[in-house]
Each structure stands twice: as C-alpha cells, then as structure tokens.
Amino acid sequence: MVDLSPYTTLRVPAKTEKLIEINTLADIKKLPSENVFFLGEGANVLFTKDFPGTVAKINLPGINVLKESADSVVIEVGAGENWHKFVMYTAENSWSGIENLALIPGCVGAAPIQNIGAYGQSVDQTIDSVNYFNLSAQKSYILSNSDCQFKYRNSTFKHELKNQFLITSVTFRLSKSSHSKLDYYSRYESLQTEIAKIAEPPYAVQDVSRAVINIRTQKMPDWHKQGTAGSFFKNPFITKTKLADLQNKIPDIQYYPTTGMDYPKLTDPALATSDYVKIPAGRLLDELGWKGKRVGNVGTFDQHALVIVTYPGATGAEVYEFAEAMRADIKKHFSIDLEYEVVIV
Ligand SMILES: Cc1cc2nc3c(=O)[nH]c(=O)nc-3n(C[C@H](O)[C@H](O)[C@H](O)COP(=O)(O)OP(=O)(O)OC[C@H]3O[C@@H](n4cnc5c(N)ncnc54)[C@H](O)[C@@H]3O)c2cc1C
Known part of the structure; x- marks a missing residue:
C-alpha cells in the first residue's frame, strides 16, 4: 500500500494499492483499464478513505509552440506541467489570456476539468483543444473547445467523460497584444488597486500576473505550509x-x-x-x-x-x-x- 498524503495539498492520510507515475505516453500502457484514479498535484482532491485501486500520477512534460502569427500563438502543453510555471512562461513572453490565473496550484492537465478561473478570467477562454486517452477504448482523442462544454467550474470531463479519460496535453491559443486591456479585470477592485501600486499604465501582461501573485499571497493560505x-x-x-x-x-x-x-x-x-x-x-x-x-x-x-x-x-x-x-x-x-x-x- 502507498501513502497518498504527500500527493495532495490537503495532506490527509489515505492509501492506495498501487501508484504509477506517468512520465511518458508509453507509461500509459502500464495502467489497468479500470479502477484508476488520475492525479495531478492533488490541489483539488480530498481522499476521505483509502483508494482500492491504482492511482496514476500524471507527470507528462512539454511546452511546444505549434503556430505563431502576428497576433496569436498556439501552444501545446503536457498535462504534467506545473500550471503556475506555464502562466509565468506566457507572461514573460507577453502572451496574454491566462495572466489572471497565476499562482493557482496544480497541473495543466487538470485545468480544463473544472475550468479553473480567477479575477474574471477562466481557462476556457484560451483553450483551443484537449488531448486525452480513453483507457477502456485504448485510443487517443482530441476534443475541441466547444465539445468540452465548459461552464463555471465545470466541463464534460466532470460528467459524460468522468473517469474514462486521461488528459495528456492541452492546446492553448493566446493573444500577442503586448498590453493588457483594462476591461476584463475592471470588476475586480483589489486587482486594480494592486496593479496601480506596482506599475504604470498601459499595463503589461506581466504586471497583471505580478499583481495577482501579490494579492493571492496575502489572501490565500500557503499550501506548502498548511x-x-x-x-x-x-x-x-x-x-x-x-x-x-x-x-x-x-x-x-x-x-x-x-x-x-x-x-x-x-x-x-x-x-x-x-x-x-x-x-x-x-x-x-x-x-x-x-x-x-x-x-x-x-x-x-x-x-x-x-x-x-x-x-x-x-x-x-x-x-x-x-x-x-x-x-x-x-x-x-x-x-x-x-x-x-x-x-x-
Ligand atoms: C490554495 C489553493 C488555491 C486555489 N485557487 C483556485 C482558483 O483561484 N481557481 C480555481 O479554479 N481553482 C483553484 N484551486 C483549485 C486547484 O488549484 C485546481 O482545481 C487545479 O486545477 C487542480 O490541479 P491538480 O493538478 O492539483 O489536480 P488534482 O487535484 O490532482 O485533480 C483534480 C481532478 O482532476 C483529475 N485529473 C487531474 N489531472 C488529470 C489528468 N491529466 N487526466 C485526467 N484527470 C485528471 C483528478 O482525477 C481529479 O478528479 C486552488 C487550490 C488551492 C490548494
């Protein structure tokens, strides 16, 4: 039995019969066809008891720019990449669309599942498609943004496709406009106040993510410590x-x-x-x-x-x-x- 407490941010004790780390697409072949629980960084999971099956920890890496034009960039990101690191990478390149989602814990592969969001942005606004592997069919599929049926903290992955899929990568389309527009975060007074403290308008993409990080650091518990x-x-x-x-x-x-x-x-x-x-x-x-x-x-x-x-x-x-x-x-x-x-x- 393997202790799962180091694998979730709530850190409660629970055991599983087997834990398999998925580092490459070939590792997926090691998984049984049923009774598998997929785990990213465990930032949105509560194990109330032991899990009688296999836990698959998804570490699939890779950030690849697939297409770039004057005003947008299309990037495919491995499900195991850390979400915040990916946000920082895009902000450094002045690619906008996910800068308000800085410091949300977890992996890229989990982001579409509950359609993560914060400060007026949600990830469905930039997702082009989601690649997943169906264990029972032993086949890979690509789901377009509209087929994901994104809603507030919701998607098809929580319903029709629940427990049938392993997300292997997510493809994003980000904007290359170098300055962030004010309108999408104007509703969020705390963000406006913070950004005005640290930067001068017109605000760069990085200014927005820096402001979000400052606010979240003050307002949310540090999951590394608690x-x-x-x-x-x-x-x-x-x-x-x-x-x-x-x-x-x-x-x-x-x-x-x-x-x-x-x-x-x-x-x-x-x-x-x-x-x-x-x-x-x-x-x-x-x-x-x-x-x-x-x-x-x-x-x-x-x-x-x-x-x-x-x-x-x-x-x-x-x-x-x-x-x-x-x-x-x-x-x-x-x-x-x-x-x-x-x-x-
Ligand atoms: C301090 C803190 C602040 C947070 N703030 C926000 C916030 O502002 N906005 C927000 O939306 N969320 C927030 N969250 C929730 C959490 O960060 C997100 O839900 C995140 O996407 C979870 O990622 P994860 O990799 O940890 O997923 P996990 O917790 O490991 O998994 C979540 C679900 O996704 C499934 N899953 C994970 N990866 C895969 C995969 N590759 N294939 C198939 N299924 C998979 C799991 O089976 C599980 O059902 C916060 C959490 C914490 C701890």
Whole structure:
C-alpha cells in the first residue's frame, strides 16, 4: 500500500494499492483499464478513505509552440506541467489570456476539468483543444473547445467523460497584444488597486500576473505550509426571486451574472419567471460565523471562510464531516445547496 498524503495539498492520510507515475505516453500502457484514479498535484482532491485501486500520477512534460502569427500563438502543453510555471512562461513572453490565473496550484492537465478561473478570467477562454486517452477504448482523442462544454467550474470531463479519460496535453491559443486591456479585470477592485501600486499604465501582461501573485499571497493560505484545497465549494447560482429573499437577510450581499450557465433542471419553475445570479458562498459562510472557525484538526482560513485548512493529524473523514457541517448550516439558514468544488474520493 502507498501513502497518498504527500500527493495532495490537503495532506490527509489515505492509501492506495498501487501508484504509477506517468512520465511518458508509453507509461500509459502500464495502467489497468479500470479502477484508476488520475492525479495531478492533488490541489483539488480530498481522499476521505483509502483508494482500492491504482492511482496514476500524471507527470507528462512539454511546452511546444505549434503556430505563431502576428497576433496569436498556439501552444501545446503536457498535462504534467506545473500550471503556475506555464502562466509565468506566457507572461514573460507577453502572451496574454491566462495572466489572471497565476499562482493557482496544480497541473495543466487538470485545468480544463473544472475550468479553473480567477479575477474574471477562466481557462476556457484560451483553450483551443484537449488531448486525452480513453483507457477502456485504448485510443487517443482530441476534443475541441466547444465539445468540452465548459461552464463555471465545470466541463464534460466532470460528467459524460468522468473517469474514462486521461488528459495528456492541452492546446492553448493566446493573444500577442503586448498590453493588457483594462476591461476584463475592471470588476475586480483589489486587482486594480494592486496593479496601480506596482506599475504604470498601459499595463503589461506581466504586471497583471505580478499583481495577482501579490494579492493571492496575502489572501490565500500557503499550501506548502498548511493543508488546503483552496475554495471548497462553488459559488451558488440562485434565482433573482431567491436573491430578493436573501437580501432581506443580508442587505449588501454581492451578486454576479452567471454567463453560460444552464438551469439546474428544465422543469425548474424559475426558468419561466426569472434569471439566475451567482453569489459568493464565502459571504454566506461569513454571516454564520465560519471564518476562522476550527473543530479538532480542521478549520477555515482566518481570511476566507470558503477555504478549508487542515492542521497536523487531520483525517479525510474529519475534513468531510467539517465540510458537511458547513453545507448543512447554509441549507438550514438560507435554503441554498452548496456544491463541492473539491473532488471527494
Ligand atoms: C490554495 C489553493 C488555491 C486555489 N485557487 C483556485 C482558483 O483561484 N481557481 C480555481 O479554479 N481553482 C483553484 N484551486 C483549485 C486547484 O488549484 C485546481 O482545481 C487545479 O486545477 C487542480 O490541479 P491538480 O493538478 O492539483 O489536480 P488534482 O487535484 O490532482 O485533480 C483534480 C481532478 O482532476 C483529475 N485529473 C487531474 N489531472 C488529470 C489528468 N491529466 N487526466 C485526467 N484527470 C485528471 C483528478 O482525477 C481529479 O478528479 C486552488 C487550490 C488551492 C490548494
């Protein structure tokens, strides 16, 4: 049995029967056709118990420029490349499109799965295609951006293709415009304030990523020092009717548009009468006193109630129990179902 705690950022103990490192495409042949869990850097996974199968740690390397024109560049990146290093490489070259996604932990191969996003950018805005290998069919496939069915923290990889695919590489199309436009991050006041402190307009791509790094370093726990998986839940979508109801309880609750979302059910009566908005789950948790709360070896970060942190000795079951208590509290007080952003195994 292999201990998985060094392989996830929550660092909770869990064992697997076998761990196989995938360093080359040829290594994929070593994998059984079923009962395999693919792992990048483990920044979005909670093992609540031992995994009775094979864990495949994806290390596939490579950053290759496939095409370059006057205004764009197309790059294929191996699934095992570190996401932040790739963002830094693109920013150094003044290629824009993912600079707001600096310092998000994890590998390139995991980025399309939950369509990572931050500060108004999400990775689907730059993904050209995703290459994956289907273990049961023993075949490689290329999925275009539209076939990935990207939505807020969601894609086909979480549904139709769940557990059937190993992402081997991702192809991005980035813009070569040397200066970042203000419009896409103008909604994010903290980013505007930070960038104004460190650079002069017109802002370069690197200025934006530097500002993001500064903010994230102050606002998020350092996962090298403390166990965490970042935001534990997605920001919920609620109807405008529900929003009005919520505003009676939290008058200054922020809300945002939900671009590209589907209604939870086609039978939902809200579909006929109103639109949805996205609200910050962290704010709901703040209202109920979850920020900085600790129970045993699990707690929330003292600056962000949505971010669960672990202390030495924490178990996966303990983290799950804590998270379920958060969900139950939100349900009880606001009748809102929080959905896990972290993959629970
Ligand atoms: C401190 C912190 C801050 C964070 N901030 C953000 C943020 O701002 N925005 C955001 O969107 N996310 C954020 N996250 C979440 C996390 O960084 C992302 O989800 C990231 O993409 C996870 O990458 P990973 O390589 O660690 O994936 P893992 O956690 O290893 O895996 C996640 C899922 O993807 C699957 N998977 C991974 N690689 C492959 C592959 N090659 N083929 C098939 N399946 C695969 C796994 O089976 C699992 O289901 C944060 C996490 C932390 C710890």
